[in-house]
Amino acid sequence: MTWIKSFASAVLLASFELFTVVSVTHAQSPIPLNVMPLPAKVQRAEGALKIDASFTIAFAGYREPRLDRAGQRFLRELHRQTGIVFFSPAKSTGPATLTIAADHQSKPVQELGEDESYTLDISPAGARLHATNTLGILHGLQTFLQLVAIASEGFAVPAVHIEDQPRFPWRGLMIDVGRHFEPVEAIKRNLDGMEAVKMNVFHWHLTENQGFRVESRKFPKLQEFGSDGLYYTQDEIRDVIDYARDRGIRVVPEFDMPGHTTAWLVSHPEIASGSGPYAIERKWGVFDPAMDPTSEKTYKFLDDFIAEMAKLFPDQFFHIGGDEVNGKEWDANPKIQAFKRSHKIKTNAELQAYFSGRVQDLVTKHKKTPIGWDEILVPGVPKTIVIQSWRGLDSLTAAARMGYRGILSSGYYLDLGWSAARHYAVDPLGGPAASLSPGEQQLILGGESCMWSEYVSAENIDSRIWPRNAAIAERLWSPADATDLASMYDRLNAESERLEWLGLTHRSFQRLMLQRIAGSGASLEELSALTDLARALEHQKDYTREESAASEPTSFTPLNRLVDAVYPESEVSRQFSVAADQYAASSCRDSALAAQIRAQLIEWTGLDARLQSLAQRSQLMKEASPASAALSQAAKIALEALDEAVKGAPLSPEQRKSQSDALNALEKQAHGSQLTLPMLPALQKLLDTASAVGACTR
Numbered sequence: 001m002t003w004i005k006s007f008a009s010a011v012l013l014a015s016f017e018l019f020t021v022v023s024v025t026h027a028q029s030p031i032p033l034n035v036m037p038l039p040a041k042v043q044r045a046e047g048a049l050k051i052d053a054s055f056t057i058a059f060a061g062y063r064e065p066r067l068d069r070a071g072q073r074f075l076r077e078l079h080r081q082t083g084i085v086f087f088s089p090a091k092s093t094g095p096a097t098l099t100i101a102a103d104h105q106s107k108p109v110q111e112l113g114e115d116e117s118y119t120l121d122i123s124p125a126g127a128r129l130h131a132t133n134t135l136g137i138l139h140g141l142q143t144f145l146q147l148v149a150i151a152s153e154g155f156a157v158p159a160v161h162i163e164d165q166p167r168f169p170w171r172g173l174m175i176d177v178g179r180h181f182e183p184v185e186a187i188k189r190n191l192d193g194m195e196a197v198k199m200n201v202f203h204w205h206l207t208e209n210q211g212f213r214v215e216s217r218k219f220p221k222l223q224e225f226g227s228d229g230l231y232y233t234q235d236e237i238r239d240v241i242d243y244a245r246d247r248g249i250r251v252v253p254e255f256d257m258p259g260h261t262t263a264w265l266v267s268h269p270e271i272a273s274g275s276g277p278y279a280i281e282r283k284w285g286v287f288d289p290a291m292d293p294t295s296e297k298t299y300k301f302l303d304d305f306i307a308e309m310a311k312l313f314p315d316q317f318f319h320i321g322g323d324e325v326n327g328k329e330w331d332a333n334p335k336i337q338a339f340k341r342s343h344k345i346k347t348n349a350e351l352q353a354y355f356s357g358r359v360q361d362l363v364t365k366h367k368k369t370p371i372g373w374d375e376i377l378v379p380g381v382p383k384t385i386v387i388q389s390w391r392g393l394d395s396l397t398a399a400a401r402m403g404y405r406g407i408l409s410s411g412y413y414l415d416l417g418w419s420a421a422r423h424y425a426v427d428p429l430g431g432p433a434a435s436l437s438p439g440e441q442q443l444i445l446g447g448e449s450c451m452w453s454e455y456v457s458a459e460n461i462d463s464r465i466w467p468r469n470a471a472i473a474e475r476l477w478s479p480a481d482a483t484d485l486a487s488m489y490d491r492l493n494a495e496s497e498r499l500e501w502l503g504l505t506h507r508s509f510q511r512l513m514l515q516r517i518a519g520s521g522a523s524l525e526e527l528s529a530l531t532d533l534a535r536a537l538e539h540q541k542d543y544t545r546e547e548s549a550a551s552e553p554t555s556f557t558p559l560n561r562l563v564d565a566v567y568p569e570s571e572v573s574r575q576f577s578v579a580a581d582q583y584a585a586s587s588c589r590d591s592a593l594a595a596q597i598r599a600q601l602i603e604w605t606g607l608d609a610r611l612q613s614l615a616q617r618s619q620l621m622k623e624a625s626p627a628s629a630a631l632s633q634a635a636k637i638a639l640e641a642l643d644e645a646v647k648g649a650p651l652s653p654e655q656r657k658s659q660s661d662a663l664n665a666l667e668k669q670a671h672g673s674q675l676t677l678p679m680l681p682a683l684q685k686l687l688d689t690a691s692a693v694g695a696c697t698r
Helices: 002-010 065-082 134-147 184-196 221-226 234-246 296-312 328-332 334-342 348-365 393-401 420-424 431-435 461-465 468-477 485-501 508-518 524-536 571-585 591-605 612-617 625-647 653-671 680-691
Strands: 041-051 057-061 098-102 118-123 126-131 149-151 154-164 170-176 201-205 250-254 317-319 369-373 386-389 405-408 444-451
Touching (some): 041 118, 098 134, 134 154, 134 184, 134 485, 170 184, 170 461, 170 468, 184 461, 184 468, 184 485, 234 250, 234 296, 250 317, 296 317, 328 334, 328 348, 348 369, 393 405, 420 485, 444 461, 508 524, 524 571, 524 625, 571 680, 625 653
Parallel strands (some): 057 098, 317 369
Antiparallel strands (some): 149 154
């Protein structure tokens, strides 16, 4: 919609205490600072550096193969963004457009807390990037690429001085490949995205009830019987680790235990608490199978397995899971009950603590630092462990007060479908953590976004992570006072476009999925209408999708429906909501906004009729028809209310209630397709505006 573009252009970047946005003119064209995450300190200057075919880079000071590869990657990405062919490779000496200077190398195996700072100076005459080590150079190159913008005479980078460093040392993304396997190319795409927004930890959730996804040469039956043939070879894992390291990203493996282990027990029932036989789980949820915490066979097995994996994964940290054990197999096993009595263990929580302690000792034996979910924090556990909190800030804060390091994931679960703004509002040092002492706050290492994979495939996973993950990346990197939502969304949309140049499919995937839904015989008009529908709707939030499913979903359920093709956050609906808020704030005086809102409502009102013929031909479209009809009817109700507001004739209380009830009913109707009407609160606001006596005056 053209009104969305005109509205977006009217949103101005706010001023931050540490980040001042100043318009700079180059050949009469303003060059914005679309940088995400926001740097710690920025000073603008006059002019800009032109980017053309003469652009070159050179290294000064320390140099290593990883820096050379970073320079080559930088020039490739710059070519993708601009379309300009750069013939000159990176030079060791001599003048260059961009000089890159690192003082020394980073650690041979990347470590938590290494210096990631950098300084970037750009003038019309040239640019210089300096960092203490390679990590800062990697981050600074990404900032430079984000600064490249179209100008009236080609491409340019604004003159600027940036001093930047992260707020938190742990800025991670977890991808669950156990429930749905993700091929190496999908993992690498997302590592590229992580580098772009300066995330530095890839948490690889490799085992689940639905699949064991890593090759074990010590216990080959694990992947032979527990993976459906979908697993990573050790050579592939080494390749991913090298790929991540080139991008300044550590790889932390997770092997969840003692629960979430059905896929382990298929081939090794001797370490199970139940009698079996076991089969790979095909459904979602918390299941009964669990490892036997009372058997020495279990610990011998895990000792050998951890030894093998500790050699494969070089990172210092080793995630042992530890969450969601329901204890049913333990309760039903007489041997385990006898063990509890003889060891004075009263509860299953205490039994799990016993297991976690034994496993933590094994991890430590193999010179790794254990990480686990909240459940592993029990009295007496060593202070060396790291707690990853899915329970929230209260749990994370309590751990810090007891002297434990922690990582926040609560509030960063991408699979819940929350808006970027909602994730952005979650701060690892917010709420109760703000009252911690400075020393205790240092124990909160940062955070990790989580992509649990019940409803993601290699086709749509990028869209479930990006671009919202960039907002989380900013929260973990940028100063705490970077909170302006208008600025965040402007820069998020710009970064979303740049991520496409890197090869992510978070937007392009939708066109292909919608073509599948429409079929090869669909007209351009039908595809256009289907696209308008998809971009207005969102999938159901939190974990409510299964409640609306016609049948219980499994790992075999095709992820090929409209609910799988919509974006988790509709930008069309978000900007419509902002416009509705502004219109209400204007007391209905803004006729231009009224016209823009009305145009969008008219489009939505006619959408269902445009899709009728397609619904008759496509079953995948037919099942989405309730949502399509609900959107059109909801828009019609709001359009009538808007027209009343423009007339200055307020709705009666009875009219207001009747229409509000109708909107709520339409939201429930959309749920039948496992979809939501994200613009519904804005439509309700239009009703409120139209029913307020005297609120709208001409």
